[in-house]
Amino acid sequence: MTLSLSQTHRRQLEADFERWRFAPLPRPLWQFALERYGVDLRGTYADLPVALLIGKASGQLSMEPHQVRADGQAGLGFCVLKTVIAEDATGQRSMQAWALPVTRMRVERIRGADGTEGWTVTWVGRGWHKDLAAYLRFFDTALAIGAEHSMLIVPSVKAHLPASPDEAWRVDEYDFTVRALLTVWRKHHPDTPMPLEFDFSPTLAGSDRAQQQATILQWLAMVPRLLRRAAERATGCPAPRVLRVGIKVFNALFDDAFQLTMVRTLLAEAAQGDGADFLVYANRLFDPHREWDGVRGVAYGGPDLSARNLRVLRQLAKQRWRGQLPCWLPLSGTGNVSSGSIAFRYLTCGCTSLQIHTFFQLPLSCYAKRTGSRIERALHQLLLAPDDGLLAWLLWAKERLGVEPLTLAHLTERDWSDGIG
Numbered sequence: 001m002t003l004s005l006s007q008t009h010r011r012q013l014e015a016d017f018e019r020w021r022f023a024p025l026p027r028p029l030w031q032f033a034l035e036r037y038g039v040d041l042r043g044t045y046a047d048l049p050v051a052l053l054i055g056k057a058s059g060q061l062s063m064e065p066h067q068v069r070a071d072g073q074a075g076l077g078f079c080v081l082k083t084v085i086a087e088d089a090t091g092q093r094s095m096q097a098w099a100l101p102v103t104r105m106r107v108e109r110i111r112g113a114d115g116t117e118g119w120t121v122t123w124v125g126r127g128w129h130k131d132l133a134a135y136l137r138f139f140d141t142a143l144a145i146g147a148e149h150s151m152l153i154v155p156s157v158k159a160h161l162p163a164s165p166d167e168a169w170r171v172d173e174y175d176f177t178v179r180a181l182l183t184v185w186r187k188h189h190p191d192t193p194m195p196l197e198f199d200f201s202p203t204l205a206g207s208d209r210a211q212q213q214a215t216i217l218q219w220l221a222m223v224p225r226l227l228r229r230a231a232e233r234a235t236g237c238p239a240p241r242v243l244r245v246g247i248k249v250f251n252a253l254f255d256d257a258f259q260l261t262m263v264r265t266l267l268a269e270a271a272q273g274d275g276a277d278f279l280v281y282a283n284r285l286f287d288p289h290r291e292w293d294g295v296r297g298v299a300y301g302g303p304d305l306s307a308r309n310l311r312v313l314r315q316l317a318k319q320r321w322r323g324q325l326p327c328w329l330p331l332s333g334t335g336n337v338s339s340g341s342i343a344f345r346y347l348t349c350g351c352t353s354l355q356i357h358t359f360f361q362l363p364l365s366c367y368a369k370r371t372g373s374r375i376e377r378a379l380h381q382l383l384l385a386p387d388d389g390l391l392a393w394l395l396w397a398k399e400r401l402g403v404e405p406l407t408l409a410h411l412t413e414r415d416w417s418d419g420i421g
Contacts, residue, residue, distance in 0.1 A: 001396075001419060003341070003388065009395045012036070013386040020380055021369050028052075028150075029075045029379070038405040039394045041383075043077060043353040046195035046244040046278045047330050050077030050152050050353060053408060054343075054379065057334050057355035058083050058156040058199060058248075060105065060121075063128065068142045072149025074375035079153055080355065081142060083127040083199040084135040086159035086177035091131065094160040094170050098201065101129040104293055107361050112303025118336060119366075120302045121358050124293050126203055127158055132177060136184050143188040155181050156197040156248070159226075161219050163209045171226060178230035182242060186235075193244045195278070198223055200250035202284040202299035213261075216252060220265045223247065224276045240277070246332075248280040251308065253288065259312045264325065271326035278330040280355065282309050301358050306336035313349035314417070320350065321415040340385060344393035348416040352408055356382075 005013075016036070026032035029052050030041040043053025055078035056062055056071050063082035071079045085099040093099060105123040112118060128135050139155055146153035157177060160170035178196070185194040200219070204210050224247065228239035235242045247266055252258060259282070269275030285305050290298040313333070319325050333351030337343050338359045346354055360378050367377035368385070383390050398406040 001341075003392060003396055005392060005395055006399060009037070009392075009399070010386055013384060013389065013392055013395075017368070017380070017384040017386055017389075020384060022371055024372060025075065025376055025380060027075060029383070033383075033391060034405055037391060037395060037398075039391060039398060040405050040407045043408050044330060045078050045152060045154070045332055045353045046246055048152060048192070048195060048244070051075075051150050052077035053347075053353045054337075054382070055079060055152070055353060055355055056360065056375075057357040058197065059357045060123065061357060061360055063138070065138065065141045065145060068145045068153070070373050070375055072145055072151045074373055074379060075149075076151055076375065076379075077353065078151060079142070079146065080197055081135075081139065081153065081155050083156040083158050083197075083201065084132060084177070085127045086157055086173040087132045088170065088172040089176050092173075094173060095127075095158050097207075098126040098158055098203070099129045100124065100126045106292075107358075107363070110300065110302035112307060114303065114307070116303040118302035118338060119358055119362055120300045121361055122292050122298055122300065124295050126201065127199070132180060136180055139181065140184050140187070143184070147188065152195070154195045154197060154246075155185075156199050157181070158199050158201065159223075161204075161209055161223075162215070164212075164215065165218060169222065169226065171230075174226040174230045175233055178227060178243070179234035182231060182234050186242075193240065193242050195244040195246060196227065197246045197248050197280060198227065199248045200283065201248075202250055202286045203297070205250055205253050205286040206288045206297040210250075210252060213252075213254065213258060216262065217265050220247065220262055221269050221275075224266075224269060225274050228274065244277040245275075246278045246280055247276045248283055248334075250283040251285050251305075253286065256308070256312050256315070259308075260315060260319075263312075263316055267329060268326045270329055276329060278332065280332045280334060281313060281351075282335055284335070301336050303336060306338075306342050309333070309335040310342075310345050310349065313346070313351075317349045317415070318417050321417065337382075340382060340388045340390035340393045343382065343390045344397075344411075347408070347411045348414075350412050352412055
């Protein structure tokens, strides 16, 4: 696909891109885009409405109240909090190895296999390194901040994953942690099910636990069931009334065919009524040979990440439209969402929201906008850039589809395998 816009739309984008370089972005962003361009930027996450289809992915930028507040002030549609490591009632954590504080972070350039330049963030830390009680206090504060800005707040969790089929599941970790999270959520949103991401993190790909394909597929089948049952035991209500189970798929150290098998396993479980409610695709790549800061094995992003994710998602979308999948689930796309063209391709694969982390951490010189937070500057670049912003691509689609206004459904509910006729 080649971006080609009418002169009218291009001049509008150029004027707005320049105008908002030195002024705060308009609020709300969806209303500005709808009135100015006839493009609706609202989306859904876990089938819940969000005021902007762009949100923040779980990570180092979503572990403090001031970070969440900045997200709301910038106009993000949602924020996924740092991943908490599940505990049982005694405070024990089987996945303790993932509760590491960040010692050092480095934002650096990275070149993809095809020569494309991009960015990645390297660090040693993994999940939330404090205890569950501290996370619950943070979650409570974040929910209050989210309500002030009409921004959805989503907790993220990692719980016990057996290293072999013979190892028993530690169900008590699931029960105790889900109950605690639901207690906080229902204080703020008593009538709305809580979206919850289960994080199959990139470092998991390099661990001894994830060396066997059969073990990984067992995880994908069991984790949604355990989360659902934990919610039912905690509330006495059917799981769909109180919880939306999301699985953040990781890039395993196998080929694309296995990635498709992973997703198809999740969809098969969902079709039987006992699986996930939505998917997040997909976590960063993992290089088991690279060393950084004295640690061997490093997760990374950049062009190779989006290339692989989109390659798999395109295959998945083809199977969807050919009726070859057990069912379809709401999909949130993540992985090197750093330009309008990449964002647009995630949407045309069926994603109804997009999650960003690295693009919110670049040096200030990488953004054209000269004022505001990094979040605001990144949104300005991603949405309004005349040559490769998301609005430019959405206007391109609108001109060819001949719709008014263009909504997300025009992209996500259409077979794009043959382009636009």
